Amino acid sequence: MSNLNNLTISEARDKLKSKEISSLELTNSCLSAIDAADELGAFVHKTPELAIEQAKRADERLKQDNAPDMCGIPLGIKDIFCTKGVKSQAASRILEDFKPEYESTVSQNLLDNGTVMLGKLNMDEFAMGSSNETSVYGNAINPWKVDERGLTPGGSSGGSAAAVAADLCLAATGTDTGGSIRQPAAFTGIVGIKPTYGRCSRWGVIAFASSLDQAGPMTKTVRDGAIMLEAMAGNDPKDSTSVNIEVPNFEAMLTGDIKGKRIGIPQEYRLDGMPSEIEKLWLDGTEMLRQAGAKIENISLPHTKYALPAYYVIAPAEASSNLARYDGVRFGRRAALSSGDGINELYEKTRAEGFGPEVKRRVMIGTYVLSAGFYDAYYNRARRVRALIKKDFDEVFANGIDAILTPATPSAAFGLGEMSEADPLQMYLNDVFTVTVNLAGLPGVSVPAGVDKLGLPLGLQVIGRPWEEGDMLNIAHSLEQSAGFSSKPSKWW
Amino acid sequence: MSIDANTAAKVAKLARIEVESQDLEALAKEFNDILGFIEQLNEVEVDGIEPMTSVTPQKLIRRSDVVSDGNKQTSVLKNAPISREGFYAVPKVVE
Numbered sequence: 001m002s003n004l005n006n007l008t009i010s011e012a013r014d015k016l017k018s019k020e021i022s023s024l025e026l027t028n029s030c031l032s033a034i035d036a037a038d039e040l041g042a043f044v045h046k047t048p049e050l051a052i053e054q055a056k057r058a059d060e061r062l063k064q065d066n067a068p069d070m071c072g073i074p075l076g077i078k079d080i081f082c083t084k085g086v087k088s089q090a091a092s093r094i095l096e097d098f099k100p101e102y103e104s105t106v107s108q109n110l111l112d113n114g115t116v117m118l119g120k121l122n123m124d125e126f127a128m129g130s131s132n133e134t135s136v137y138g139n140a141i142n143p144w145k146v147d148e149r150g151l152t153p154g155g156s157s158g159g160s161a162a163a164v165a166a167d168l169c170l171a172a173t174g175t176d177t178g179g180s181i182r183q184p185a186a187f188t189g190i191v192g193i194k195p196t197y198g199r200c201s202r203w204g205v206i207a208f209a210s211s212l213d214q215a216g217p218m219t220k221t222v223r224d225g226a227i228m229l230e231a232m233a234g235n236d237p238k239d240s241t242s243v244n245i246e247v248p249n250f251e252a253m254l255t256g257d258i259k260g261k262r263i264g265i266p267q268e269y270r271l272d273g274m275p276s277e278i279e280k281l282w283l284d285g286t287e288m289l290r291q292a293g294a295k296i297e298n299i300s301l302p303h304t305k306y307a308l309p310a311y312y313v314i315a316p317a318e319a320s321s322n323l324a325r326y327d328g329v330r331f332g333r334r335a336a337l338s339s340g341d342g343i344n345e346l347y348e349k350t351r352a353e354g355f356g357p358e359v360k361r362r363v364m365i366g367t368y369v370l371s372a373g374f375y376d377a378y379y380n381r382a383r384r385v386r387a388l389i390k391k392d393f394d395e396v397f398a399n400g401i402d403a404i405l406t407p408a409t410p411s412a413a414f415g416l417g418e419m420s421e422a423d424p425l426q427m428y429l430n431d432v433f434t435v436t437v438n439l440a441g442l443p444g445v446s447v448p449a450g451v452d453k454l455g456l457p458l459g460l461q462v463i464g465r466p467w468e469e470g471d472m473l474n475i476a477h478s479l480e481q482s483a484g485f486s487s488k489p490s491k492w493w
Numbered sequence: 494m495s496i497d498a499n500t501a502a503k504v505a506k507l508a509r510i511e512v513e514s515q516d517l518e519a520l521a522k523e524f525n526d527i528l529g530f531i532e533q534l535n536e537v538e539v540d541g542i543e544p545m546t547s548v549t550p551q552k553l554i555r556r557s558d559v560v561s562d563g564n565k566q567t568s569v570l571k572n573a574p575i576s577r578e579g580f581y582a583v584p585k586v587v588e
Binding site (some may be wrong): 352 | 496501504505507508509510511512520523524526527528530531532533534535536537539542543544545546547548549551553554555556565568569571572573574575581583584585586
């Protein structure tokens, strides 16, 4: 049987359970696809032996009737997840050859559900970037191609997005601090879910900005996202911000019925100079939800404009603290020292050669905004603005809005290298529609909903109420059905 | 707020990242661009607003103060760039 790697999770689940296919066949199909796709730069550490062993175990488990839905499903895991005995570097030179002695809770939850790990996926270094161009492994490349240019798959979960869009795996894990799941999902025509903060454990996920980081699934369909999120989520005593709240059967909530749902359209997301294609996509999406019976209402989120500047204080501040652990002593790379060098030279040289330019920039900005004399003016002010951003959402939801519809990104995928001459702020604008959701701790999902004039995918974002991923996904599912986006990149790699 | 090369050097020192002196001017310019962008926050009226500590309305969960794990010296040292006799090895820190 060929091209099993093209299956969705829900299709594969049904075929696995009916014994039409085995996990080993499915896994081998993905492994062949991966080996033929080195040009995409998606998989950076392949684990075929492990995958085959896990697939065989899954096949044993599938002989029983009560195997979990994810049993036997081959996945790619973002390099930011610590995976026992397998290199986990968050795409940084400073974690060169780091092999964790433990497994992250999210990847362990997936393994407990019988999933198969095909390997580790490319990303921006420490998840800092929106184009996968800050990775120590080199670029990941978008499988969508319209001319001679190589396009970015987005970032930071660029390898995950490229791998899923190119059918190298059935789905992948991602993490999202400011849009790092939703933006690459939109750039590659797949579905990306950022759950409510606290839904998925952060334990064993290499930290960037702890109050914003959240893991989530990147999948081919909304249904797959619902199935996989259920397997990833759950309370974890090892993460003190993990919330002890029941994980529902998200898939069962995809009824397709959104009659009477009140959908908010935030006026502040209508940016000056927004490409007309994005504007049209948003209007089309609004109309699809209206046709499906939802009530569309204009809403106001007045502090939206300040989300990106607040984020670029809070995220670097937390990063500067989290990344202080990379000192060349306990793990990862240590710089060669000259005679007479002491402990400070050890730190400074190791960090100078171990971190890339974007990571250094953010660590230093974070150090500055937290330093004596500036803490109140920058960090505390940003946290106050963050409280106001959350309050905007709280008020809208208190008024009965069920979910919010926005574009996922301000553009389609751009060419690799096109932003290299621009100042870093241009790159930061990629997250303009997604970053508010992290600041407010809300769930958000990016759904492919159309193409631009070149034929590149564009995504819409549905933002849900806290802990109501099920309702949010049901609305996203309705949007997905109406939009009928089914294009796939044609294979050039 | 404008950052000069001296301030950039001080920040690099605080962050324990070695920066060559010829790169400090460019670094200072990058800082100024980003801080200029952040300055927008000064337009927001924040009087009486508490800085957010958590997006979830829950107190940080505490665990009981008991030993739950241990005896993993080999595991702990496994990824150390240099270890000796069961310890991490670093340049001399005390005279």
